[in-house]
Amino acid sequence: xxxxxxxxxxxxxxxxxxxxxxxxxxxxxxxxxxxxxxxxxxxxxxxxxxxxxxxxxxxxxxxxxxxxxxxxxxxxxxxxxxxxxxxxxxxxxxxxxxxxxxxxxxxxxxxxxxxxxxxxxxxxxxxxxxxxxxxxxxxxxxxxxxxxxxxxxxxxxxxxxxxxxxxxxxxxxxxxxxxxxxxxxxxxxxxxxxxxxxxxxxxxxxxxxxxxxxxxxxxxxxxxxxxxxxxx
Amino acid sequence: xxxxxxxxxxxxxxxxxxxxxxxxxxxxxxxxxxxxxxxxxxxxxxxxxxxxxxxxxxxxxxxxxxxxxxxxxxxxxxxxxxxxxxxxxxxxxxxxxxxxxxxxxxxxxxxxxxxxxxxxxxxxxxxxxxxxxxxxxxxx
Numbered sequence: 307x308x309x310x311x312x313x314x315x316x317x318x319x320x321x322x323x324x325x326x327x328x329x330x331x332x333x334x335x336x337x338x339x340x341x342x343x344x345x346x347x348x349x350x351x352x353x354x355x356x357x358x359x360x361x362x363x364x365x366x367x368x369x370x371x372x373x374x375x376x377x378x379x380x381x382x383x384x385x386x387x388x389x390x391x392x393x394x395x396x397x398x399x400x401x402x403x404x405x406x407x408x409x410x411x412x413x414x415x416x417x418x419x420x421x422x423x424x425x426x427x428x429x430x431x432x433x434x435x436x437x438x439x440x441x442x443x444x445x446x447x448x449x450x451x452x453x454x455x456x457x458x459x460x461x462x463x464x465x466x467x468x469x470x471x472x473x474x475x476x477x478x479x480x481x482x483x484x485x486x487x488x489x490x491x492x493x494x495x496x497x498x499x500x501x502x503x504x505x506x507x508x509x510x511x512x513x514x515x516x517x518x519x520x521x522x523x524x525x526x527x528x529x530x531x532x533x534x535x536x537x538x
Numbered sequence: 539x540x541x542x543x544x545x546x547x548x549x550x551x552x553x554x555x556x557x558x559x560x561x562x563x564x565x566x567x568x569x570x571x572x573x574x575x576x577x578x579x580x581x582x583x584x585x586x587x588x589x590x591x592x593x594x595x596x597x598x599x600x601x602x603x604x605x606x607x608x609x610x611x612x613x614x615x616x617x618x619x620x621x622x623x624x625x626x627x628x629x630x631x632x633x634x635x636x637x638x639x640x641x642x643x644x645x646x647x648x649x650x651x652x653x654x655x656x657x658x659x660x661x662x663x664x665x666x667x668x669x670x671x672x673x674x675x676x677x678x
Binding site for chain 2: 308310311312313320322323355358363365366367373374377379380381382385388430446451452454455458459461462465469470482495498499501
């Protein structure tokens, strides 16, 4: 695995986040993710490359419009499962932000989907292109994100904002961050990253939950079709 | 005047240029070092690719007898998003949607280089020969 942190604040923010002593996860999150104290301790000393993507370069290349999202890439550098949510579901829609609790049936479904996704990854690791979870080229193309001109303009605005933020022009940067959000409202990566740069904690604050609750029929995480539609 | 040019995936760099509204005129001699593109008789070229300048619109792209080139006009011709922040003298040339879309449709995982927590650079291509689960997350 290669983990990429889409963090404009850079390595200090990431390092501070994954320090074992700083990992005070809500009980609900630990329950859903299956994280016990041992797992959290291991998180602070990863055995795989953990990269820092301040400019959201991989976000643009692979269209990571939310996190966590994953791409499966085979030994030949071919995408066998394009960008999709990483074994997560829309449980956040059922979250009570004041108590940080969720209906039990939603919690259990979240656990089930996470377990199922991990098993799919294991199946691929063991079986390679024989895995039923490896998509045909046609299916992979069908599921691939298709950025359009507005998405490209949003990305350019984010990149310009990120550069200005890096050189200390915070207020000027915020203008471009706002434009990136306006151009690509479905990108939670742009929303939450730029909110956090505006004000620490804003990415998980009242504004975030208000926008999640206002999704209506839309998804926070698009459902994952774990198995291919056809055997072809 | 000096402007900061952010061109695609290249590192930001300072270049001498003449910004005129939504147009950015570069010395043709600086064009290659700044972007990799080069002005030739057959058009604007990078490697084996040459893009002809529309014959009826050459004044939009070239002036001063070919010594000055309008990078912004060329970017728009190529479908690139072109932005400029005049207050800070920064010009941003993004990747075109067509280019990004074509890459994803090819199913060839686009390469990239990023540092790890200790500052060591890693490229995706370093891991060719292994399965890679590329996982995006964030501290926010």
